[in-house]
Amino acid sequence: MTTDIPLENPRSRTALLAATPKGAAIGRRLARRQLTDWGLHSTHTEPFHCALLVIAELAANAITHGRIAGRGFELHLSLATSMRRGTTLRIEISDPRGDRLPILPILPIVHTPNAQSGRGLTLIDALCDRWGTIPRHPNSKTVWAEFDLAATAPDAP
Known part of the structure; x- marks a missing residue:
């Protein structure tokens, strides 16, 4: 599923990162900095x-x-304004494993209390307004x- 309306005036940032814990940490820091630069920290806490x-x-x-040895993942952030939705923040993470699509577990889910994983998609589904996947060639995907x-985008530097 893709966004159902074209978005005008996008502001975006893309980074290719190593598919390692360090690469993920760099992506988180880059995203925090970019969202702060776009004014989201102060206007949309x-x-x-x-x-x-x-x-x-x-x-x-x-x-x-989504890891394949020797290949990284891509983080893409965009902030765009449309007549219908106002301002939309879009987060995209692309990886080389198009054969492994994320599937939201059917609720109710029983998690082991001390489990270290298994809640990510449930959190994503609860926190954002929409999410999905799109195939990406060759044999990769974007989540x-x-x-x-708000209807008005925060000021960008």
């Missing part, structure tokens, strides 16, 4: 923190489930999440 959590979960999934912000 809750979406800012939710977006950072979604980025962390998607990056963790990319290095855990995306969107946040609807």
Whole structure:
């Protein structure tokens, strides 16, 4: 599923990162800096923190489930304005494992209390307004999440 309307005036940032814990950490720092530069920290505090959590979960999934030795993952952030939705923050993480699509578990889920994994997609689904996957060639995928912000975009430097 893709965004159902074209977005005008996008502001975006893309980074190719190593599919390692260090690469995921660099992606989280880069995202925090970019969202702060776009003014989200001061104007949209809750979406800012939710977006950072979604980025962390998607990056963790990319290095855990989407990793192929020698290939990285891509983080793409965009902030765009449309007539219909106002301002939308879109997060995309692309990895080389198009054969491993994320599937939201059917609720109710019973998690082992001390389990170290298994909650990421449930969190993503709860925190963002929309999310999904799109195939990417060759044999890769993009997992995306969107946040609807206020009708007016924050000022960019």
